[in-house]
Amino acid sequence: MLLKMIKFNSKYIFAISMVSAMGGLLFGYDWVVIGGAKPFYEKFFDIAQSPNLQGWAMSCALVGCLLGSIISGILSDRFGRKKLLIFSAFLFLISALGTGYSDIFNVFVFYRILGGIGIGLASNLSPMYIAEVSPASMRGRFVSLNQLTIVIGILAAQLVNWQIADVVTVDASDAEILASWNGQVGWRWMFWAELFPAGLFLVLMFFVPESPRWLAKNGAEKTVEKILTRIGGTIYAQSEYVSIKESLSLSPEKVNWRQLFDPKLKKVLLIGIVLAAFQQWCGINVIFNYADEIFTAAGYGVSDILFNIVITGSVNLLFTFVAIYTVDRFGRRNLMLIGAGGLAGIYALMGAAYYFQFSGFILLFLVILAIACYAMSLAPITWVVLSEIFPNKIRGGAMAVATVSLWTASFLLTYSFPFLNKLLNASGTFWLYGLISVMGFLFIWKKLPETKGKTLEEIEHELIK
16 A cells, blocks of 8 residues: 555656667667668669668668677676666767768678667667666556657658758669769768767766666665665665565576576567567568668659658657557557557558559558557567566566567568568568468467556566466
């Protein structure tokens, strides 16, 4: 009863959550900036006629994402969340600088992979950190801030790309685009624009505390109580610390990767792996990464495509606020079902539109509808669920396994799209994503429990029996 009367320091929780979530902003920017630069750097590196090199340029960062996720899993339980988030900020800085200066394709790829490592670290650690500092009653909306900053990063990249690029005439040839300011310099500034938020993230991360749950696991009792007291006062700090210690006492003192294969963890690990992969294989990210091909097939020119991308990013941002408002009201499971079912229906219509060769506004509307559905459901809620369902003792390692699954799926999605688009055409490709969305709906319906309003320790007791 006393816990229900606690007045939490929402401003403090919001501040440290937003700083951590800047990793999400850089994730979003770095992830999408390449889509706007694509029509120009492909001409510069002479890869526009090679689906293999096109796919590699777009997906190479995902190799880094996988490496970053693995590094996070190995090191986050040893060195904590804060130090690795600082390291990710440093990688974003180096990647942005190096990618923009690249004159050789392999050098370009190297720096993209380096930025991918930063994404892998941030995508794993930012939602995990926020979940570990947030009270149960408001954890959903605070973890959703990470997705909000991802979306802000996506929109920022889209706006920057749109503003930096000079107007490209509809009938411009590849040679004319290559010789233009866009083809020689403009695409470089698209990557360099990331330097400012990356630098800000690096500086601000030094001012946030370490995760109290990680500190508790490492015996820093006084520091834990100090942080928890600042979050919710003395009564909250005492109650929460007792709950954390009880949870940690249920596992062996020494943590190793073999614990992930404990039969008790099989169910929860499977849920994490499948949901992470489904968030990517539902197909929305190809709209951001391959907007050039998708909108070209719908009859738009290069400059119109850049403007349309800004529209999709704005819708993405708007409906992320819907998710933040509803996640602690409607619950995680309901929103995930809405997202999977909604996308299945929208993709059926998109495939039909491409098949019957509709173009222009109709396809733009369906793309916007798909992004809205994704933004209010699968995009943020998957990260909320992943940050909640794993036990305290092995959260770093288990979260890494889930994010490795996510980035593996993302790599396969991004690399395969040019081939699928050529083999199945746009219609068949989106029908395939629709079928995957149906399968995801069925999995969520059967396997995903509701975690709304429960402490991390209560969720652990429920899932790990």
